Amino acid sequence: MSDETTVSSCGRTCTARGSYEETTTTSRRCDDLPRGMKGSGSETGSSPVNRTIKKKILQIFYVIIIGLIDHAIGYGSSKSYLHQEIYGSGPSFVQPVGNQTAAIGREAVFSCYVRNIGKYKVGWLKTSDQTVLSLNTKIVTHNTRIAVSYETGGCSSLPSIPMGIHSVTGNNQVTDEGVNCTWRLHIRHLKESDRGCYMCQINTSPMKSELGCLDILVPPDIxxxxxxxxxxxxxxxxxxxxxxxxxxxxxxxxxxxxxxxxxxxxxxxxxxxxxxxxxxxxxxxxxxxxxxxxxxxxxxxxxxxxxxxxxxxxxxxxxxxxxxxxAPVVEAPTQLLGGPVGKRITLECTVEAHPNTINYWQLNETGMLLDGPKYEIRETRIGYKIKMTLVIKKFTQYDPGNYKCIATNSLGKGESSIRLYDLKLQDDISIIGGLAEAARGSSNATNFHPNSLIYITLGALQLLVRVACSR
The missing domain is CATH 2.60.40.10 (Immunoglobulins)
Incomplete structure (x- = not known):
């Protein structure tokens, strides 16, 4: 090949490729030729580098214009360049599955939002033992408490999804791939064994998944x-x-x-x-x-x-x-009492004991007094405290003496004594609850005389004198 042909070919190559590509394996670079041999095929007034930069800028500008038009008119084809740049060519998750907290016996629902599912399938599994629960809308596990539901367009109202991506009328393929679908996993009548994490999985290659964990609240138990x-x-x-x-x-x-x-x-x-x-x-x-x-x-x-x-x-x-x-502890609030003949006399003792006691009264340690015509015996129990009451219905000259209230249980025995005397007073005296009260003109002692305190004092002094003399 002649030199002129080589230069001519080289000139055309420089014009088209900016002086960087060899035309044949034997041709030389244009920059290696003499100055007078480079311009036979080039354009005048502009360098090859400037023309290349301008061309790249035009290409980028064109892509931006196409993207703006696509967004404005809602062009939803997943095959478009802009769609592939933003969302990729396969399915994707719209948002995380999220965690759930529910009480035992209630129901928990996990939601998996997927965009552009296309030909792929969505499944649920439990991560702790890798148990597959469902595939699309089909239940795989034998657990009757597990259910799945499926909705289309479930994410269309989410603000994170740009407008104009979900649907194109008249193009079923684009609608199937661009629609947002929701798969829900329902776990009913929750048990403690349901606690753990659950995975929503898309069978792409490589696999795509989102994880949600379930915590079970359990009411207290003793x-x-x-x-x-x-x-x-x-x-x-x-x-x-x-x-x-x-x-x-x-x-x-x-x-x-x-x-x-x-x-x-x-x-x-x-x-x-x-x-x-x-x-x-x-x-x-x-x-x-x-x-x-x-x-x-x-x-x-x-x-x-x-x-x-x-x-x-x-x-x-x-x-x-x-x-x-x-062991029983027995106390008598009043250990010395005086009463007139013919009146009703009441004796009382308090007992503290546990376990329960056997309680009884004695007169001069001769034997147990029994409830009947002569005596009235009562007991009032509140917790471990007992009130023993002995009522002498009609006090006689044979009734004075030493009365004992006795209580016994498995831990011991307790007793207390009350000494009862025949009290002789000038006025009509009635004994109520072990106290002497003077009543003028009435044997029932319902009305007090203005000088009743004087009579009570005199009666008490007389009683003390008689006790002192008896000793």
């Missing part, structure tokens, strides 16, 4: 067995702890109350002190799983309620009965 106290029976002075354990999600709060509504008594000090001088801290509600009593006292005996709650209804409770055992 743990029975060694962890929770049963009814207790202890001796007075022992250390006692009431335990109450509960399960649930979230962790339950445990508190204690007394069933009778009284305040809970907590000993302030661990030091020993006389029963009558014990100081207690009183609380209406005690918040803890353990209720401790140091050197338990009879006043702390009762029924306690363990209550567990975690804001997931219903709350639960358990009754724990605390019995404090001690």
């Amino acid at each position: 743990v029975y067995g060694e962890e929770t106290s049963k009814d207790l029976s202890v001796s007075e002075g022992e250390n006692v702890t009431l335990n109450c354990q509960a399960t649930g999600k979230p962790t339950p709060r445990v508190s204690w109350r007394r069933e009778d509504g009284h305040h809970i008594l907590i000993r302030n000090s661990t030091s020993f002190s006389n029963r009558k001088n014990i100081h207690f801290q009183t609380v209406e509600v005690y918040n803890d799983t353990k209720l401790q009593f140091y050197r338990v006292d009879r006043q702390q005996m009762g029924v306690y309620m363990c209550i567990a709650t975690n804001d997931v209804p219903p709350s639960v409770s358990k009754r724990v009965t605390l019995e404090v055992n001690f």
